[in-house]
Amino acid sequence: MHKYEQVVRGIKQGIDSGEYPAGDLLPPAQKLCERYDVSKITIKRALDQMELEGLITRRKGSGAYVKTPVPAQKGLDKEVSADMLGFYAQQTELGKTVRTDVVDFDVASPPKSVAQSLTMENDEFAYYICRVRIADGTPWTIEYTYMPIKLFPDLRRHDAEVSLFSYINERTDYTIASSHRTIRAVKPTPEECRLLDVADDEPLLEIEQIVYFDDGRPFQYTRQRHAHGAEFVSVGLK
């Protein structure tokens, strides 16, 4: 654990315990340096992270203010996290029982736009996987995924039944690093109505996503469609 992470933890505790109430200034950097026995830049590094997480804001010659917290998310169980967790990790973290139905597991030529997103040649093949994600008995999400076979020569249907992210983390040397997402509202197709058990006028939240390794290569194109009022949360800065 790095020093700045310890500082983040300490200050978060201070906020939770009421030592630093919402709307108040945190102690000046100099005091925090003494308290945690670290240098000024380490304090800055810690506050940078807390600002990214939406917990504090900073004012130039003034200090760091504790933000008034967003009222408890009503549908926390419905939330689609903004960070890089797979569905499986996300839901089990919430204590849900998770099941995945693999509707399709094929090898195919991806659509041109997908091939382009994954920088694949014209005649290259990709796995095409369609899955329905079920948490606590309710189908929440349908997911259409393409992954180049070149990168994963030994992917099996079984891996898609558990978690593709676990497969990559545990069975390959690749490291998942980042993603680019586009989010929109869509109407379900008739087949989706059936698979997700929703009315044909229930809007779905679509998340189209390209996922990258830590060497900058895209390795996965995914289109998820979330039902039942799923929400995506995001902190905007500057």
Place this chain on the structure above:
Amino acid sequence: MHKYEQVVRGIKQGIDSGEYPAGDLLPPAQKLCERYDVSKITIKRALDQMELEGLITRRKGSGAYVKTPVPAQKGLDKEVSADMLGFYAQQTELGKTVRTDVVDFDVASPPKSVAQSLTMENDEFAYYICRVRIADGTPWTIEYTYMPIKLFPDLRRHDAEVSLFSYINERTDYTIASSHRTIRAVKPTPEECRLLDVADDEPLLEIEQIVYFDDGRPFQYTRQRHAHGAEFVSVGLK
């Protein structure tokens, strides 16, 4: 302009010009230090920002890779930006002709959940503003906004017709700093179908947003509903 901003600009030019092709490593920090005549930490600061923007990824003992770019956003004009611009600034930036219809401009008691989000007392009043945003003749978005009158004693209908963000930036001493957003897919109400000129089965992208000053106080609650396939883009890290 800070040094790290100049470095960001220089490296971005290198990517655009093809000097640093997608998939390649950037030069090691030491080389970049020499080239831009700055210290290692300033290079790190610049690369931090480029990583947040989704342009590069980094691998521990290895270096910073140029990411394969996301294929040109098809609907850039439809995009709902992830940073803190008002509708007006966002659309005029794209060269659009923008109009705003103020459907409602009232003072009212906000709903309890809104009052709570804005940390208002029970008996406090807020402006309630309903606006329809029209770009190039097409109604894109309907927006429901609450702002405590306490913070803006002199807000007028005219300010809502132009831009509330401009009003705050130019006519008050407050500084807009950050926002917390929740995004979901919704069905339009009959009135929204009429005002946005959409069919009753066209799904809308709803963005519920609380906007904060740089002292951490929330000052605005907004619910926007975007029609015509509006998209929200976001970069996910780690």
Place this chain on the structure above:
DNA sequence: AAGTGGTCTAGACCACTTC
């Protein structure tokens, strides 16, 4: 005028990748 955070430096130390 005093207090504050942001930027920037040179350099130490470490963990990881690469060969």
Place this chain on the structure above:
DNA sequence: AAGTGGTCTAGACCACTTC
């Protein structure tokens, strides 16, 4: 073993806020 980026330090300098 050599090269790489990440963390951390003490301290300089500046711009902004506060009084």
